[in-house]
Amino acid sequence: xxxxxxxxxAVCAAALVLTIVGPMSAQAPARFGLGRAATPAEIARLxxxxxxxxxxxxxxxxxxxxxxxxxxxxxxxCHGATGREGPNDVLxxxxxxxxFTFSQDPKLPxxxxxxxxxxxxxxxxxxxxxxxxxxxxxxxxEVYGLTAFLLHANAVIPADAVMDRSTLPRVVMPxxxxxxxxxxxxxxxxxxx
Numbered sequence: 634x635x636x637x638x639x640x641x642x643a644v645c646a647a648a649l650v651l652t653i654v655g656p657m658s659a660q661a662p663a664r665f666g667l668g669r670a671a672t673p674a675e676i677a678r679l680x681x682x683x684x685x686x687x688x689x690x691x692x693x694x695x696x697x698x699x700x701x702x703x704x705x706x707x708x709x710x711c712h713g714a715t716g717r718e719g720p721n722d723v724l725x726x727x728x729x730x731x732x733f734t735f736s737q738d739p740k741l742p743x744x745x746x747x748x749x750x751x752x753x754x755x756x757x758x759x760x761x762x763x764x765x766x767x768x769x770x771x772x773x774x775e776v777y778g779l780t781a782f783l784l785h786a787n788a789v790i791p792a793d794a795v796m797d798r799s800t801l802p803r804v805v806m807p808x809x810x811x812x813x814x815x816x817x818x819x820x821x822x823x824x825x826x
Contacts, residue, residue: 682757683753683754683760684753685751685802686753686802687799687801690753690802692773693772693773693774693776693777694774694796695774695775695778695780695781695796696792696794696795697778697782697785697790697792698778698792699775699777699778699781699782700777700779700780700782700783701778703775703778703782704716704779704782704783707764708763708764708779711764712724716783723742724744724783724786725744725745725786725787726742726744727744727746727807744787745789746788746789746807747807749806750806750808750809751809752780752784752789752802752806753802755783755784756776756780756796759771759776759779760773760776778796780801781794781795781796784796784804790804
């Protein structure tokens with residue numbers, strides 16, 4: 634009795650199913666034996682996000698005068714002597730007229746003074762990402778000082794204002810009124826395909 638074409642197809646199909654389904658039905662190991670659990674200190678070092686209401690701001694303080702020296706030493710090379718020159722992002726600039734005119738003129742730079750909705754975001758970004766050669770290397774006092782320096786340069790706060798965890802969240806940014814919080818409820822249910 635010889636092998637028929639249909640029986641050969643059946644054997645090939647069964648082999649293909651076993652090849653595909655076999656590995657998929659195997660249980661993944663509970664652990665792969667790589668890495669280790671993060672320590673509480675390691676988690677705390679990375680858990681540095683700052684909320685718009687100031688939640689997460691550390692102790693410390695700074696004024697525009699404090700931030701001027703830090704800016705000259707660690708920021709001016711990339712952002713210019715006054716924050717208006719570049720070569721990297723322009724940080725300082727307020728439009729004389731009131732309004733949010735970026736939709737009409739895309740050439741306008743988005744600066745701290747005319748675009749950012751929360752002063753706490755300035756602190757968070759500087760603390761997390763600046764300066765590029767050594768992000769996260771600034772002390773909290775240096776970050777408060779730089780934040781105060783940039784807010785004053787953008788005519789948002791007076792020169793003698795002290796920025797700390799209680800005063801910084803109370804700063805009202807000129808562009809805040811153009812941003813709306815996302816109040817939609819988050820669903821814990823995964824979307825169905």
